[in-house]
Amino acid sequence: MVLLLAVVLIGCAIAVLGRALVSTDGPTGLERSLASLEQMGTPGANELVAEAEPAFADRVLRPLQERALTIGRRITGADKAERIRHRLELAGNPMDWTVDRVVGMKVIAAVALPVIGLAYTQVIGMSLGTSVLVSGGLLLLGFFGPDLYLYNRAEHRSEEIRRTLADAVDLLTISVEAGLGFDAALQQVARNTEGPLAQEFSRVLREMQLGKGRSDALRALSERSNVDDLKVFVGSMVQADAFGISISQVLRVQTAEIRVKRRQHAEAKAQQVPVKIMIPVVICILPCLFAIVMGPAALRIMSSF
Structure with missing residues:
Protein backbone atom coordinates (compact mmCIF):
# COMPACT_ATOMS: atom_id res chain seq x y z
CA MET A 1 0.00 0.00 0.00
CA VAL A 2 2.84 2.41 0.81
CA LEU A 3 4.56 1.68 -2.49
CA LEU A 4 1.28 2.08 -4.38
CA LEU A 5 0.60 5.40 -2.65
CA ALA A 6 4.09 6.63 -3.49
CA VAL A 7 3.63 5.67 -7.16
CA VAL A 8 0.27 7.47 -7.28
CA LEU A 9 1.67 10.65 -5.68
CA ILE A 10 4.70 10.70 -8.01
CA GLY A 11 2.41 10.15 -11.01
CA CYS A 12 0.20 13.04 -9.95
CA ALA A 13 3.22 15.32 -9.55
CA ILE A 14 4.56 14.36 -12.98
CA ALA A 15 1.14 14.94 -14.53
CA VAL A 16 0.83 18.41 -12.98
CA LEU A 17 4.36 19.41 -14.03
CA GLY A 18 3.88 18.04 -17.53
CA ARG A 19 0.56 19.82 -17.93
CA ALA A 20 2.19 23.04 -16.74
CA LEU A 21 4.72 22.76 -19.55
CA VAL A 22 2.06 22.37 -22.24
CA SER A 23 0.91 25.61 -23.77
CA THR A 24 -2.84 26.19 -23.47
CA ASP A 25 -3.03 29.32 -25.58
CA GLY A 26 -5.01 27.74 -28.46
CA PRO A 27 -8.72 26.84 -28.36
CA THR A 28 -9.72 23.50 -26.93
CA GLY A 29 -11.68 20.84 -28.79
CA LEU A 30 -14.94 21.89 -27.13
CA GLU A 31 -14.40 25.52 -28.05
CA ARG A 32 -13.73 24.60 -31.69
CA SER A 33 -16.86 22.45 -31.82
CA LEU A 34 -19.04 25.22 -30.38
CA ALA A 35 -17.54 27.74 -32.80
CA SER A 36 -18.39 25.44 -35.70
CA LEU A 37 -21.95 25.09 -34.46
CA GLU A 38 -22.28 28.86 -34.25
CA GLN A 39 -20.98 29.33 -37.79
CA MET A 40 -23.34 26.70 -39.20
CA GLY A 41 -26.29 28.20 -37.38
CA THR A 42 -27.35 24.91 -35.88
CA PRO A 43 -30.46 25.22 -33.71
CA GLY A 44 -29.64 25.07 -30.08
CA ALA A 45 -26.03 26.17 -30.59
CA ASN A 46 -26.50 29.24 -28.37
CA GLU A 47 -27.90 27.08 -25.59
CA LEU A 48 -24.91 24.74 -25.88
CA VAL A 49 -22.55 27.68 -25.72
CA ALA A 50 -24.32 29.06 -22.68
CA GLU A 51 -24.34 25.70 -20.92
CA ALA A 52 -20.72 24.84 -21.72
CA GLU A 53 -18.39 25.15 -18.78
CA PRO A 54 -14.74 26.23 -19.04
CA ALA A 55 -12.28 23.42 -19.46
CA PHE A 56 -10.23 22.08 -16.56
CA ALA A 57 -7.11 23.75 -17.96
CA ASP A 58 -8.85 27.14 -18.00
CA ARG A 59 -10.40 26.73 -14.56
CA VAL A 60 -7.48 25.22 -12.62
CA LEU A 61 -4.22 24.87 -14.49
CA ARG A 62 -4.03 28.27 -16.16
CA PRO A 63 -4.64 30.22 -12.90
CA LEU A 64 -2.11 27.93 -11.22
CA GLN A 65 0.48 28.73 -13.88
CA GLU A 66 -0.21 32.46 -13.65
CA ARG A 67 0.08 32.44 -9.86
CA ALA A 68 3.30 30.40 -9.99
CA LEU A 69 4.69 32.75 -12.63
CA THR A 70 3.87 35.81 -10.49
CA ILE A 71 5.58 34.30 -7.44
CA GLY A 72 8.55 33.18 -9.52
CA ARG A 73 9.06 36.65 -10.99
CA ARG A 74 9.12 38.14 -7.50
CA ILE A 75 11.67 35.59 -6.34
CA THR A 76 13.99 35.58 -9.35
CA GLY A 77 13.99 39.22 -10.42
CA ALA A 78 14.86 40.75 -13.79
CA ASP A 79 18.55 39.80 -13.80
CA LYS A 80 17.75 36.16 -13.05
CA ALA A 81 15.28 36.09 -15.95
CA GLU A 82 18.03 37.32 -18.25
CA ARG A 83 20.36 34.59 -17.02
CA ILE A 84 17.65 31.97 -17.60
CA ARG A 85 17.19 33.29 -21.13
CA HIS A 86 20.92 32.98 -21.75
CA ARG A 87 20.90 29.41 -20.39
CA LEU A 88 18.02 28.55 -22.70
CA GLU A 89 20.05 29.87 -25.63
CA LEU A 90 23.06 27.79 -24.58
CA ALA A 91 20.87 24.70 -24.18
CA GLY A 92 19.26 25.20 -27.59
CA ASN A 93 15.78 26.06 -26.23
CA PRO A 94 14.77 22.46 -25.37
CA MET A 95 11.10 21.67 -25.99
CA ASP A 96 10.50 25.32 -26.97
CA TRP A 97 10.79 26.45 -23.36
CA THR A 98 10.44 30.10 -22.48
CA VAL A 99 11.65 32.07 -19.47
CA ASP A 100 8.13 32.30 -18.04
CA ARG A 101 7.60 28.57 -18.39
CA VAL A 102 10.87 27.77 -16.63
CA VAL A 103 10.12 30.21 -13.80
CA GLY A 104 6.61 28.82 -13.33
CA MET A 105 7.89 25.25 -13.39
CA LYS A 106 10.49 26.06 -10.71
CA VAL A 107 7.80 27.35 -8.36
CA ILE A 108 5.36 24.48 -9.05
CA ALA A 109 8.07 21.86 -8.52
CA ALA A 110 9.30 23.61 -5.35
CA VAL A 111 5.77 23.36 -3.93
CA ALA A 112 4.63 19.97 -5.24
CA LEU A 113 7.70 17.87 -4.42
CA PRO A 114 7.94 18.84 -0.70
CA VAL A 115 4.22 18.19 -0.20
CA ILE A 116 4.51 14.75 -1.77
CA GLY A 117 7.68 14.00 0.18
CA LEU A 118 6.10 15.07 3.47
CA ALA A 119 3.01 12.95 2.83
CA TYR A 120 5.06 9.91 1.85
CA THR A 121 7.43 10.14 4.84
CA GLN A 122 4.48 10.43 7.23
CA VAL A 123 2.79 7.41 5.64
CA ILE A 124 5.87 5.20 6.05
CA GLY A 125 6.26 6.33 9.65
CA MET A 126 9.32 8.56 9.63
CA SER A 127 9.85 11.08 12.39
CA LEU A 128 8.81 14.69 11.95
CA GLY A 129 12.39 15.96 11.84
CA THR A 130 13.35 13.50 9.10
CA SER A 131 10.22 14.43 7.14
CA VAL A 132 11.12 18.11 7.35
CA LEU A 133 14.68 17.42 6.16
CA VAL A 134 13.42 15.33 3.24
CA SER A 135 10.88 18.02 2.33
CA GLY A 136 13.59 20.69 2.48
CA GLY A 137 15.82 18.66 0.16
CA LEU A 138 12.94 18.14 -2.27
CA LEU A 139 12.18 21.86 -2.17
CA LEU A 140 15.74 22.69 -3.20
CA LEU A 141 15.66 19.96 -5.83
CA GLY A 142 12.39 21.24 -7.28
CA PHE A 143 13.53 24.87 -7.37
CA PHE A 144 17.03 24.31 -8.74
CA GLY A 145 16.25 21.19 -10.79
CA PRO A 146 15.38 23.09 -14.01
CA ASP A 147 18.59 25.11 -13.71
CA LEU A 148 20.64 21.92 -13.37
CA TYR A 149 18.83 20.39 -16.33
CA LEU A 150 19.55 23.45 -18.50
CA TYR A 151 23.20 23.45 -17.40
CA ASN A 152 23.53 19.77 -18.28
CA ARG A 153 21.91 20.27 -21.68
CA ALA A 154 24.16 23.25 -22.38
CA GLU A 155 27.30 21.25 -21.52
CA HIS A 156 26.30 18.33 -23.74
CA ARG A 157 25.41 20.71 -26.57
CA SER A 158 28.71 22.56 -26.25
CA GLN A 264 44.77 18.54 -27.67
CA HIS A 265 41.34 18.42 -26.03
CA ALA A 266 41.12 14.67 -26.73
CA GLU A 267 44.58 14.13 -25.25
CA ALA A 268 43.61 16.08 -22.13
CA LYS A 269 40.48 13.93 -21.75
CA ALA A 270 42.56 10.77 -22.16
CA GLN A 271 44.98 11.87 -19.44
CA GLN A 272 42.06 12.34 -17.03
CA VAL A 273 40.93 8.72 -17.40
CA PRO A 274 43.39 7.14 -14.88
CA VAL A 275 42.44 9.66 -12.21
CA LYS A 276 38.72 9.11 -12.78
CA ILE A 277 39.12 5.33 -12.72
CA MET A 278 40.71 5.49 -9.25
CA ILE A 279 37.41 6.40 -7.57
CA PRO A 280 35.34 3.34 -8.64
CA VAL A 281 38.40 1.08 -8.22
CA VAL A 282 39.01 2.18 -4.62
CA ILE A 283 35.34 2.28 -3.61
CA CYS A 284 33.89 -0.71 -5.48
CA ILE A 285 36.59 -3.13 -6.69
CA LEU A 286 39.29 -3.14 -3.98
CA PRO A 287 36.88 -3.93 -1.08
CA CYS A 288 35.59 -6.93 -3.02
CA LEU A 289 39.14 -8.15 -3.67
CA PHE A 290 40.05 -7.73 0.00
CA ALA A 291 36.94 -9.68 1.00
CA ILE A 292 37.75 -12.50 -1.42
CA VAL A 293 41.46 -12.70 -0.59
CA MET A 294 41.42 -11.98 3.13
CA GLY A 295 38.00 -13.42 3.96
CA PRO A 296 38.95 -17.12 4.14
CA ALA A 297 42.10 -16.31 6.12
CA ALA A 298 40.09 -14.19 8.56
CA LEU A 299 37.56 -17.01 9.01
CA ARG A 300 40.33 -19.57 9.72
CA ILE A 301 41.97 -17.25 12.23
CA MET A 302 38.64 -16.74 13.99
CA SER A 303 37.93 -20.48 14.09
CA SER A 304 41.42 -21.24 15.45
CA PHE A 305 40.90 -18.85 18.38
Missing part, protein backbone atom coordinates in the same frame (compact mmCIF):
# COMPACT_ATOMS: atom_id res chain seq x y z
CA GLU A 159 30.64 19.30 -26.30
CA GLU A 160 28.83 18.17 -29.45
CA ILE A 161 29.52 21.52 -31.14
CA ARG A 162 33.20 21.26 -30.20
CA ARG A 163 33.38 17.74 -31.61
CA THR A 164 31.70 18.54 -34.96
CA LEU A 165 33.18 22.01 -35.55
CA ALA A 166 36.33 20.80 -37.32
CA ASP A 167 34.42 18.67 -39.84
CA ALA A 168 31.93 21.48 -40.49
CA VAL A 169 34.71 24.01 -41.11
CA ASP A 170 36.42 21.48 -43.44
CA LEU A 171 33.24 21.18 -45.49
CA LEU A 172 32.86 24.96 -45.44
CA THR A 173 36.44 25.38 -46.70
CA ILE A 174 35.95 22.86 -49.51
CA SER A 175 32.70 24.55 -50.58
CA VAL A 176 34.31 28.01 -50.66
CA GLU A 177 37.35 26.76 -52.56
CA ALA A 178 35.00 25.06 -55.05
CA GLY A 179 33.58 28.46 -55.98
CA LEU A 180 30.60 28.96 -53.68
CA GLY A 181 30.06 32.15 -51.76
CA PHE A 182 30.25 32.14 -47.98
CA ASP A 183 26.45 32.22 -47.57
CA ALA A 184 25.94 29.39 -50.08
CA ALA A 185 28.72 27.36 -48.46
CA LEU A 186 27.15 27.91 -45.05
CA GLN A 187 23.82 26.69 -46.42
CA GLN A 188 25.56 23.63 -47.86
CA VAL A 189 27.06 22.80 -44.47
CA ALA A 190 23.73 23.28 -42.69
CA ARG A 191 22.00 21.03 -45.22
CA ASN A 192 24.51 18.17 -45.24
CA THR A 193 25.32 17.97 -41.52
CA GLU A 194 23.31 17.25 -38.40
CA GLY A 195 23.42 18.34 -34.80
CA PRO A 196 23.35 21.65 -32.93
CA LEU A 197 26.03 23.25 -35.11
CA ALA A 198 23.94 22.68 -38.23
CA GLN A 199 20.95 24.18 -36.43
CA GLU A 200 22.98 27.24 -35.48
CA PHE A 201 24.19 27.71 -39.06
CA SER A 202 20.59 27.44 -40.28
CA ARG A 203 19.55 30.07 -37.76
CA VAL A 204 22.34 32.37 -38.98
CA LEU A 205 21.06 31.98 -42.54
CA ARG A 206 17.48 32.72 -41.50
CA GLU A 207 18.57 35.85 -39.65
CA MET A 208 20.49 37.01 -42.70
CA GLN A 209 17.44 36.39 -44.89
CA LEU A 210 15.36 38.50 -42.50
CA GLY A 211 17.68 41.46 -43.03
CA LYS A 212 20.36 41.13 -40.37
CA GLY A 213 23.91 41.74 -41.50
CA ARG A 214 26.37 38.88 -41.82
CA SER A 215 28.64 40.21 -39.07
CA ASP A 216 25.73 40.73 -36.66
CA ALA A 217 24.35 37.26 -37.35
CA LEU A 218 27.76 35.68 -36.74
CA ARG A 219 28.26 37.66 -33.52
CA ALA A 220 24.86 36.46 -32.32
CA LEU A 221 26.02 32.91 -33.08
CA SER A 222 29.06 33.32 -30.82
CA GLU A 223 26.89 34.75 -28.04
CA ARG A 224 24.58 31.72 -28.16
CA SER A 225 27.46 29.34 -27.43
CA ASN A 226 30.22 29.03 -24.86
CA VAL A 227 32.62 27.07 -27.11
CA ASP A 228 35.89 28.97 -27.38
CA ASP A 229 36.81 27.48 -30.76
CA LEU A 230 33.53 28.64 -32.24
CA LYS A 231 34.03 32.12 -30.82
CA VAL A 232 37.51 32.32 -32.37
CA PHE A 233 36.16 31.10 -35.70
CA VAL A 234 33.35 33.66 -35.68
CA GLY A 235 35.78 36.46 -34.75
CA SER A 236 38.05 35.52 -37.66
CA MET A 237 35.13 35.48 -40.11
CA VAL A 238 33.92 38.88 -38.91
CA GLN A 239 37.38 40.39 -39.26
CA ALA A 240 37.85 38.86 -42.71
CA ASP A 241 34.50 40.28 -43.79
CA ALA A 242 35.35 43.72 -42.37
CA PHE A 243 38.86 44.02 -43.86
CA GLY A 244 38.24 42.23 -47.14
CA ILE A 245 40.61 39.32 -46.50
CA SER A 246 40.28 36.16 -48.59
CA ILE A 247 37.76 33.94 -46.80
CA SER A 248 39.20 30.72 -48.22
CA GLN A 249 42.64 31.48 -46.76
CA VAL A 250 41.14 32.32 -43.36
CA LEU A 251 39.06 29.14 -43.41
CA ARG A 252 42.13 27.03 -44.23
CA VAL A 253 44.04 28.48 -41.28
CA GLN A 254 41.05 28.07 -38.96
CA THR A 255 40.60 24.44 -40.02
CA ALA A 256 44.19 23.59 -39.09
CA GLU A 257 43.95 25.37 -35.73
CA ILE A 258 40.62 23.80 -34.82
CA ARG A 259 41.91 20.32 -35.59
CA VAL A 260 45.00 20.90 -33.44
CA LYS A 261 42.83 22.14 -30.57
CA ARG A 262 40.48 19.18 -30.91
CA ARG A 263 43.41 16.76 -30.74
Whole structure:
Protein backbone atom coordinates (compact mmCIF):
# COMPACT_ATOMS: atom_id res chain seq x y z
CA MET A 1 0.00 0.00 0.00
CA VAL A 2 2.84 2.41 0.81
CA LEU A 3 4.56 1.68 -2.49
CA LEU A 4 1.28 2.08 -4.38
CA LEU A 5 0.60 5.40 -2.65
CA ALA A 6 4.09 6.63 -3.49
CA VAL A 7 3.63 5.67 -7.16
CA VAL A 8 0.27 7.47 -7.28
CA LEU A 9 1.67 10.65 -5.68
CA ILE A 10 4.70 10.70 -8.01
CA GLY A 11 2.41 10.15 -11.01
CA CYS A 12 0.20 13.04 -9.95
CA ALA A 13 3.22 15.32 -9.55
CA ILE A 14 4.56 14.36 -12.98
CA ALA A 15 1.14 14.94 -14.53
CA VAL A 16 0.83 18.41 -12.98
CA LEU A 17 4.36 19.41 -14.03
CA GLY A 18 3.88 18.04 -17.53
CA ARG A 19 0.56 19.82 -17.93
CA ALA A 20 2.19 23.04 -16.74
CA LEU A 21 4.72 22.76 -19.55
CA VAL A 22 2.06 22.37 -22.24
CA SER A 23 0.91 25.61 -23.77
CA THR A 24 -2.84 26.19 -23.47
CA ASP A 25 -3.03 29.32 -25.58
CA GLY A 26 -5.01 27.74 -28.46
CA PRO A 27 -8.72 26.84 -28.36
CA THR A 28 -9.72 23.50 -26.93
CA GLY A 29 -11.68 20.84 -28.79
CA LEU A 30 -14.94 21.89 -27.13
CA GLU A 31 -14.40 25.52 -28.05
CA ARG A 32 -13.73 24.60 -31.69
CA SER A 33 -16.86 22.45 -31.82
CA LEU A 34 -19.04 25.22 -30.38
CA ALA A 35 -17.54 27.74 -32.80
CA SER A 36 -18.39 25.44 -35.70
CA LEU A 37 -21.95 25.09 -34.46
CA GLU A 38 -22.28 28.86 -34.25
CA GLN A 39 -20.98 29.33 -37.79
CA MET A 40 -23.34 26.70 -39.20
CA GLY A 41 -26.29 28.20 -37.38
CA THR A 42 -27.35 24.91 -35.88
CA PRO A 43 -30.46 25.22 -33.71
CA GLY A 44 -29.64 25.07 -30.08
CA ALA A 45 -26.03 26.17 -30.59
CA ASN A 46 -26.50 29.24 -28.37
CA GLU A 47 -27.90 27.08 -25.59
CA LEU A 48 -24.91 24.74 -25.88
CA VAL A 49 -22.55 27.68 -25.72
CA ALA A 50 -24.32 29.06 -22.68
CA GLU A 51 -24.34 25.70 -20.92
CA ALA A 52 -20.72 24.84 -21.72
CA GLU A 53 -18.39 25.15 -18.78
CA PRO A 54 -14.74 26.23 -19.04
CA ALA A 55 -12.28 23.42 -19.46
CA PHE A 56 -10.23 22.08 -16.56
CA ALA A 57 -7.11 23.75 -17.96
CA ASP A 58 -8.85 27.14 -18.00
CA ARG A 59 -10.40 26.73 -14.56
CA VAL A 60 -7.48 25.22 -12.62
CA LEU A 61 -4.22 24.87 -14.49
CA ARG A 62 -4.03 28.27 -16.16
CA PRO A 63 -4.64 30.22 -12.90
CA LEU A 64 -2.11 27.93 -11.22
CA GLN A 65 0.48 28.73 -13.88
CA GLU A 66 -0.21 32.46 -13.65
CA ARG A 67 0.08 32.44 -9.86
CA ALA A 68 3.30 30.40 -9.99
CA LEU A 69 4.69 32.75 -12.63
CA THR A 70 3.87 35.81 -10.49
CA ILE A 71 5.58 34.30 -7.44
CA GLY A 72 8.55 33.18 -9.52
CA ARG A 73 9.06 36.65 -10.99
CA ARG A 74 9.12 38.14 -7.50
CA ILE A 75 11.67 35.59 -6.34
CA THR A 76 13.99 35.58 -9.35
CA GLY A 77 13.99 39.22 -10.42
CA ALA A 78 14.86 40.75 -13.79
CA ASP A 79 18.55 39.80 -13.80
CA LYS A 80 17.75 36.16 -13.05
CA ALA A 81 15.28 36.09 -15.95
CA GLU A 82 18.03 37.32 -18.25
CA ARG A 83 20.36 34.59 -17.02
CA ILE A 84 17.65 31.97 -17.60
CA ARG A 85 17.19 33.29 -21.13
CA HIS A 86 20.92 32.98 -21.75
CA ARG A 87 20.90 29.41 -20.39
CA LEU A 88 18.02 28.55 -22.70
CA GLU A 89 20.05 29.87 -25.63
CA LEU A 90 23.06 27.79 -24.58
CA ALA A 91 20.87 24.70 -24.18
CA GLY A 92 19.26 25.20 -27.59
CA ASN A 93 15.78 26.06 -26.23
CA PRO A 94 14.77 22.46 -25.37
CA MET A 95 11.10 21.67 -25.99
CA ASP A 96 10.50 25.32 -26.97
CA TRP A 97 10.79 26.45 -23.36
CA THR A 98 10.44 30.10 -22.48
CA VAL A 99 11.65 32.07 -19.47
CA ASP A 100 8.13 32.30 -18.04
CA ARG A 101 7.60 28.57 -18.39
CA VAL A 102 10.87 27.77 -16.63
CA VAL A 103 10.12 30.21 -13.80
CA GLY A 104 6.61 28.82 -13.33
CA MET A 105 7.89 25.25 -13.39
CA LYS A 106 10.49 26.06 -10.71
CA VAL A 107 7.80 27.35 -8.36
CA ILE A 108 5.36 24.48 -9.05
CA ALA A 109 8.07 21.86 -8.52
CA ALA A 110 9.30 23.61 -5.35
CA VAL A 111 5.77 23.36 -3.93
CA ALA A 112 4.63 19.97 -5.24
CA LEU A 113 7.70 17.87 -4.42
CA PRO A 114 7.94 18.84 -0.70
CA VAL A 115 4.22 18.19 -0.20
CA ILE A 116 4.51 14.75 -1.77
CA GLY A 117 7.68 14.00 0.18
CA LEU A 118 6.10 15.07 3.47
CA ALA A 119 3.01 12.95 2.83
CA TYR A 120 5.06 9.91 1.85
CA THR A 121 7.43 10.14 4.84
CA GLN A 122 4.48 10.43 7.23
CA VAL A 123 2.79 7.41 5.64
CA ILE A 124 5.87 5.20 6.05
CA GLY A 125 6.26 6.33 9.65
CA MET A 126 9.32 8.56 9.63
CA SER A 127 9.85 11.08 12.39
CA LEU A 128 8.81 14.69 11.95
CA GLY A 129 12.39 15.96 11.84
CA THR A 130 13.35 13.50 9.10
CA SER A 131 10.22 14.43 7.14
CA VAL A 132 11.12 18.11 7.35
CA LEU A 133 14.68 17.42 6.16
CA VAL A 134 13.42 15.33 3.24
CA SER A 135 10.88 18.02 2.33
CA GLY A 136 13.59 20.69 2.48
CA GLY A 137 15.82 18.66 0.16
CA LEU A 138 12.94 18.14 -2.27
CA LEU A 139 12.18 21.86 -2.17
CA LEU A 140 15.74 22.69 -3.20
CA LEU A 141 15.66 19.96 -5.83
CA GLY A 142 12.39 21.24 -7.28
CA PHE A 143 13.53 24.87 -7.37
CA PHE A 144 17.03 24.31 -8.74
CA GLY A 145 16.25 21.19 -10.79
CA PRO A 146 15.38 23.09 -14.01
CA ASP A 147 18.59 25.11 -13.71
CA LEU A 148 20.64 21.92 -13.37
CA TYR A 149 18.83 20.39 -16.33
CA LEU A 150 19.55 23.45 -18.50
CA TYR A 151 23.20 23.45 -17.40
CA ASN A 152 23.53 19.77 -18.28
CA ARG A 153 21.91 20.27 -21.68
CA ALA A 154 24.16 23.25 -22.38
CA GLU A 155 27.30 21.25 -21.52
CA HIS A 156 26.30 18.33 -23.74
CA ARG A 157 25.41 20.71 -26.57
CA SER A 158 28.71 22.56 -26.25
CA GLU A 159 30.64 19.30 -26.30
CA GLU A 160 28.83 18.17 -29.45
CA ILE A 161 29.52 21.52 -31.14
CA ARG A 162 33.20 21.26 -30.20
CA ARG A 163 33.38 17.74 -31.61
CA THR A 164 31.70 18.54 -34.96
CA LEU A 165 33.18 22.01 -35.55
CA ALA A 166 36.33 20.80 -37.32
CA ASP A 167 34.42 18.67 -39.84
CA ALA A 168 31.93 21.48 -40.49
CA VAL A 169 34.71 24.01 -41.11
CA ASP A 170 36.42 21.48 -43.44
CA LEU A 171 33.24 21.18 -45.49
CA LEU A 172 32.86 24.96 -45.44
CA THR A 173 36.44 25.38 -46.70
CA ILE A 174 35.95 22.86 -49.51
CA SER A 175 32.70 24.55 -50.58
CA VAL A 176 34.31 28.01 -50.66
CA GLU A 177 37.35 26.76 -52.56
CA ALA A 178 35.00 25.06 -55.05
CA GLY A 179 33.58 28.46 -55.98
CA LEU A 180 30.60 28.96 -53.68
CA GLY A 181 30.06 32.15 -51.76
CA PHE A 182 30.25 32.14 -47.98
CA ASP A 183 26.45 32.22 -47.57
CA ALA A 184 25.94 29.39 -50.08
CA ALA A 185 28.72 27.36 -48.46
CA LEU A 186 27.15 27.91 -45.05
CA GLN A 187 23.82 26.69 -46.42
CA GLN A 188 25.56 23.63 -47.86
CA VAL A 189 27.06 22.80 -44.47
CA ALA A 190 23.73 23.28 -42.69
CA ARG A 191 22.00 21.03 -45.22
CA ASN A 192 24.51 18.17 -45.24
CA THR A 193 25.32 17.97 -41.52
CA GLU A 194 23.31 17.25 -38.40
CA GLY A 195 23.42 18.34 -34.80
CA PRO A 196 23.35 21.65 -32.93
CA LEU A 197 26.03 23.25 -35.11
CA ALA A 198 23.94 22.68 -38.23
CA GLN A 199 20.95 24.18 -36.43
CA GLU A 200 22.98 27.24 -35.48
CA PHE A 201 24.19 27.71 -39.06
CA SER A 202 20.59 27.44 -40.28
CA ARG A 203 19.55 30.07 -37.76
CA VAL A 204 22.34 32.37 -38.98
CA LEU A 205 21.06 31.98 -42.54
CA ARG A 206 17.48 32.72 -41.50
CA GLU A 207 18.57 35.85 -39.65
CA MET A 208 20.49 37.01 -42.70
CA GLN A 209 17.44 36.39 -44.89
CA LEU A 210 15.36 38.50 -42.50
CA GLY A 211 17.68 41.46 -43.03
CA LYS A 212 20.36 41.13 -40.37
CA GLY A 213 23.91 41.74 -41.50
CA ARG A 214 26.37 38.88 -41.82
CA SER A 215 28.64 40.21 -39.07
CA ASP A 216 25.73 40.73 -36.66
CA ALA A 217 24.35 37.26 -37.35
CA LEU A 218 27.76 35.68 -36.74
CA ARG A 219 28.26 37.66 -33.52
CA ALA A 220 24.86 36.46 -32.32
CA LEU A 221 26.02 32.91 -33.08
CA SER A 222 29.06 33.32 -30.82
CA GLU A 223 26.89 34.75 -28.04
CA ARG A 224 24.58 31.72 -28.16
CA SER A 225 27.46 29.34 -27.43
CA ASN A 226 30.22 29.03 -24.86
CA VAL A 227 32.62 27.07 -27.11
CA ASP A 228 35.89 28.97 -27.38
CA ASP A 229 36.81 27.48 -30.76
CA LEU A 230 33.53 28.64 -32.24
CA LYS A 231 34.03 32.12 -30.82
CA VAL A 232 37.51 32.32 -32.37
CA PHE A 233 36.16 31.10 -35.70
CA VAL A 234 33.35 33.66 -35.68
CA GLY A 235 35.78 36.46 -34.75
CA SER A 236 38.05 35.52 -37.66
CA MET A 237 35.13 35.48 -40.11
CA VAL A 238 33.92 38.88 -38.91
CA GLN A 239 37.38 40.39 -39.26
CA ALA A 240 37.85 38.86 -42.71
CA ASP A 241 34.50 40.28 -43.79
CA ALA A 242 35.35 43.72 -42.37
CA PHE A 243 38.86 44.02 -43.86
CA GLY A 244 38.24 42.23 -47.14
CA ILE A 245 40.61 39.32 -46.50
CA SER A 246 40.28 36.16 -48.59
CA ILE A 247 37.76 33.94 -46.80
CA SER A 248 39.20 30.72 -48.22
CA GLN A 249 42.64 31.48 -46.76
CA VAL A 250 41.14 32.32 -43.36
CA LEU A 251 39.06 29.14 -43.41
CA ARG A 252 42.13 27.03 -44.23
CA VAL A 253 44.04 28.48 -41.28
CA GLN A 254 41.05 28.07 -38.96
CA THR A 255 40.60 24.44 -40.02
CA ALA A 256 44.19 23.59 -39.09
CA GLU A 257 43.95 25.37 -35.73
CA ILE A 258 40.62 23.80 -34.82
CA ARG A 259 41.91 20.32 -35.59
CA VAL A 260 45.00 20.90 -33.44
CA LYS A 261 42.83 22.14 -30.57
CA ARG A 262 40.48 19.18 -30.91
CA ARG A 263 43.41 16.76 -30.74
CA GLN A 264 44.77 18.54 -27.67
CA HIS A 265 41.34 18.42 -26.03
CA ALA A 266 41.12 14.67 -26.73
CA GLU A 267 44.58 14.13 -25.25
CA ALA A 268 43.61 16.08 -22.13
CA LYS A 269 40.48 13.93 -21.75
CA ALA A 270 42.56 10.77 -22.16
CA GLN A 271 44.98 11.87 -19.44
CA GLN A 272 42.06 12.34 -17.03
CA VAL A 273 40.93 8.72 -17.40
CA PRO A 274 43.39 7.14 -14.88
CA VAL A 275 42.44 9.66 -12.21
CA LYS A 276 38.72 9.11 -12.78
CA ILE A 277 39.12 5.33 -12.72
CA MET A 278 40.71 5.49 -9.25
CA ILE A 279 37.41 6.40 -7.57
CA PRO A 280 35.34 3.34 -8.64
CA VAL A 281 38.40 1.08 -8.22
CA VAL A 282 39.01 2.18 -4.62
CA ILE A 283 35.34 2.28 -3.61
CA CYS A 284 33.89 -0.71 -5.48
CA ILE A 285 36.59 -3.13 -6.69
CA LEU A 286 39.29 -3.14 -3.98
CA PRO A 287 36.88 -3.93 -1.08
CA CYS A 288 35.59 -6.93 -3.02
CA LEU A 289 39.14 -8.15 -3.67
CA PHE A 290 40.05 -7.73 0.00
CA ALA A 291 36.94 -9.68 1.00
CA ILE A 292 37.75 -12.50 -1.42
CA VAL A 293 41.46 -12.70 -0.59
CA MET A 294 41.42 -11.98 3.13
CA GLY A 295 38.00 -13.42 3.96
CA PRO A 296 38.95 -17.12 4.14
CA ALA A 297 42.10 -16.31 6.12
CA ALA A 298 40.09 -14.19 8.56
CA LEU A 299 37.56 -17.01 9.01
CA ARG A 300 40.33 -19.57 9.72
CA ILE A 301 41.97 -17.25 12.23
CA MET A 302 38.64 -16.74 13.99
CA SER A 303 37.93 -20.48 14.09
CA SER A 304 41.42 -21.24 15.45
CA PHE A 305 40.90 -18.85 18.38
